[in-house]
Amino acid sequence: MTTNLKEQVLTTFHHLHDHAEISWEEVETTHYIKQLLLDAGCQVSTFEDCTGVIGEYGNFQNDLPVVGIRADIDALWQEVDGEFKANHSCGHDAHMSIVLGVLWKLNQDPLLKDRVALKFIFQPAEEKGEGAITLAEKGVVDDVDFLFGIHLRPAQETPAGKASPVIIHGASSSLTAEIKGDDAHGARPHLGHNAIEIAAQIVNMIGTIHLNPMYPHSVKMTSLQAGGKSANIIPGNATFSLDLRAQTNELMEQLKEKVHLILDTVRNLYDTEIEVLSEGGIVAAITNDEAMDIMRKAIVNTLGEDGLAEPLITPGGDDFHYYKIHKPELKATMLGLGCGLLPGLHHPHMTFNREAMMDGVDILFNAILETYK
Template sequence: MEKSIQTSMLETFQHLHTHAEISWEEIETTTYIKARLEEAGCETITFSEHTGVVGKFGNFDKGLPVIGIRADMDALWQEVNGTFQPNHSCGHDAHMSMVLGVLWSLQQIPDMQDNVAIKFIYQPAEEEGGGALKMVEEGVVEDVDYLFGIHLRPKQEVAAGKAAPVIVHGATKTYEAVIKGEDAHGARPHLNDNAIEIGMQIVNMLGQMHMDPRVPHSAKMTKFQAGAKSSNIIPGNASFSLDLRAQSNEVMEVLVKKVDAILESVRNLYDVDIDVTDYHGVPAAETNEEATNFMRTAVQDVLGAGNVVESLLTPGGDDFHFYTVKKPELKATMLGLGCDLGPGLHHPNMTFDKDALCTGVDILTKAILNVYQV
């Protein structure tokens, strides 16, 4: 990789890292990326109702296979050193920088622009699980034949200097719900149903579910809020969140049915309203052998065959897989990049080896050249 590309990529990363924006609010990020894409000669597409930008590079009138390269844009909202702020602790700033690096690398190859058809897809709101669906609705992948993504991996999954040609994410579901009741005096517990006890009942029943242990899965309460300043009031109202994980879409369907049955049982047991106010998630990965083989060969060419991590199985989720669920004929895979990332993804002080940015660019660029047999 040319030194100028590496320098530009690091400058881009630093800018994006220090100007993080949360889901659906990536306004400055969209403006910044759009400008960089246009500087590199891309035709750009933006959207009137949401953030995100697509850059088109190459010849789309030649009947060539169309490749999409997807980068997620949004940051998390979390407490960092005592202050709540947008924070790129999932590596999306790195993903955006590497995808630009791929564009700049392709520009250095003679006659490349006339012999490829590539969409650089900068997608909002991955952390909320809805950005990919919105891009599908906008028709962004209608003409796309191959879709490549990339994600930094924690060192517990992929060691530095290694990479996985496919990440087999699990399915996720999130419930946001409220318990609706009446408060009572602390001396008169018979006059209401304690929302905290109702929450405990839900937690206990979640722990008593039994499913096939050969398929990783989990269901747990991740937020519970009840009561106020007065300690002599038994709260009747509460809000809570549930997080469901399953390694396959089939197991997730069973898990959801069981959780729904638990909530209905608790409603009947306490004769209380439990309303699910929001319900969303992402599907498990549906892998494609052809796309994975192109990426596997790229990893071998860049890092050597001994540094390929085959079929990385992870309980984490990514809305990247909505693209293939909504367009089954799309050939897609996501590169899992080892980069000495620690303490872990979503940790407020996550760090990684910035030299891995160049490695990610080299692998993605090689995968594209493999598709076009260049």
Template sequence: MKAPFKEKIQNTFDYLHTHPEISWEETNTTTYIQNTLEKAGCRVKTFEDCTGVIGDYGNFSGDFPIIGIRADIDALWQKVDGELQANHSCGHDAHMTMVLGVLWNIQGDEDLKDNIGIRFIFQPAEEVGAGALKMVEKGAADEIDYLYGIHLRPIQETANGFATPSILHGATGSLAFEIRGDDAHGARPHLTHNAIEIGNHILNALNTIHLNPSIAHSIKVTKFHAGGKNLNIIPGSASIGLDLRSQTNELMEELHERVNEILHTTSELYGVPIEVTKDYGIAAAEVSEEAQAYAHQAIVNVLGEEKANPPLVTPGGDDFHFYTIKKPHLKATMVGLGCDLQPGLHHPDMEFEKDSLFNGIEILTEIVKLHSRKDG
């Protein structure tokens, strides 16, 4: 690795790491990447109503494959050293750096530039599960044939120096609802239905959901607010939140239906309105075997056969998979990069081995080169 290129990558990561911006507020990040893409000779597109930027490079004539490489650009909002702030604890600063590194890696290769089209997609708002859908709406995936992403992996999943050709994320769901009854005096429980008891009924009913045990899934209560300062008031209202997980989209749909059935029957049983106030989620991975094969070969070529791990099954989620859900023609996979990441993703003090960025850059670059060769 030549010293000037290594220094450029390190400086880029340092800038992005020290200038984090939360979902839908990545204005400075968008401008920084836009300027970088334009300087590198990309045809650049930004959007009036949202952050994010797309850069096209190479041949888009229709006679050659067009691949997309996506990086997420938003940071989390969390407490770091006692202060709430934007923080890149999920590795998006690294993802942006690696994708820019691919562009710089292939600059000057005129044969490659003539034989392939590359769309660099810098997507906002992954952390709220909405950015990929917005990019699809903006046409980011319309012309491309293949789509690749990359994500740092915790040390518990992938060791430093290793990589996996696909991350098999599960589906995730967040569902919040309100029990909307009337309060009553503590001495007159017959005048209302206690929202805490209704909520407890719902929680017990959730434990009666039994789905296919061979497919990983779970449902957890993550919020339950009821009552106030006066302990002699029976609360008629409550706010409850659930986290749903499933390894497949089909089982997530079944789990979601069962939860809604429980809410509906509970509302009828107690005669109290129950209103869903939030209902969103992220799709499970829909991986293309062909794209996965390209990624596997690239890992073998760069790191060696012994460093190519099998596909990684993980309960985490990523809105990357909405691209293939919304655009079924896309052949997509997300590479998982081992990098000694500790103590974990989303931990405010997350750290990883920075030299692993170059492994990611070389793997993604090799994927591009494999696609540009007629023999694949």
């Protein structure tokens, strides 16, 4: 591999972009990163029952605070130009490349290795909201004092050349359920329950949910499958999914309570069964002032005062915040990196300024130095 840091980061990015793997299937990605960590002098750990890899770097013998740097490694499964494929449209290929760049930058000064105790956490399955809690339960952050993450930000949120010291994600949740009934003839609607009408009633009722307007929140039906090829059959069965968003964890609990109350009401109103098949979600960010202050100084040291963006509040979610739920005393924050990202995250043709990855490398590197001052 070339010794030029920028070329190393770009080469790694292109490899990871071209070899995307979806959640829990990041086998080759894990192997690739593991080798790079070993080559850089890390002590490496993997897991027997899941993907992901941890690299320990530095001095863990002298009671130094342990700093974790986390990158998510999975891709989305989506249609790109008519073909379904694994696709890094959320920037995880960049996150991995940036975090590896931090490691390589540290290695440029051999004296630093004795002054730091770092855990490079390459986490699977962020897109499913499952990877962070899985690694947390395996004890990955039990000895970590500070945890830094990174995420590319859309141009609409954070302009190129700027960075935010924290991304204040909201909570998100999803619910999939099945309406269970009997089909009926189109001429005899009284002999069955129209699952489409029942789903429409749910849509209408979730539109009447009103919680504290000072905090963003929403519920919407995002999928509905009902009926077949015969237009004269009233479908008695349907499956549907709901997407829930709330800026705080407390508001999310209120939102979920309202949704379940609506489902109970519709069950009773139509005298029909509605079975919840799955339910899951991601917690909202819990901020830490000390970690944010370190990241703020690191941004200014790298980009200057003009490069410091305000704390970023976004309704999007990230399972990064499960680490702090698992370990409340953890001092954690996620860097929001402006990089000219267009047209938006999860767009099949998302693109960004590749040069901005070096800003991410330098900011996280400076955050490490600030932590050990």
